Amino acid sequence: MELVLEPHIHDPAAASPYANVAADAFYAELLAAHEGLDAAGSALLDARLVLLLANHVGDLGVLRQALRLAREHA
Numbered sequence: 001m002e003l004v005l006e007p008h009i010h011d012p013a014a015a016s017p018y019a020n021v022a023a024d025a026f027y028a029e030l031l032a033a034h035e036g037l038d039a040a041g042s043a044l045l046d047a048r049l050v051l052l053l054a055n056h057v058g059d060l061g062v063l064r065q066a067l068r069l070a071r072e073h074a
Helices: 020-032 039-057 062-070
Strands: none
Touching: 020 039, 039 062
16 A cells, blocks of 8 residues: 555545545644643644554555655655
8 A cells, every 4th residue: 555645535424526625624623623732732632643543544554654754844
């Protein structure tokens, strides 16, 4: 499996002809999840989310690709 780099977030419950609608909704929800947290709480939320999503992906090769790409742009 290869890492998907094209926009790929969708919401079957709220279908839209515009590919970015679900991605924008997720980004807004991500920001809302951070509201009221201090820097440590925000970092903990991010770490938990990364681990949950990594477990969902489940493919170590894909996770390594994502780590390399994220590190290149840090």
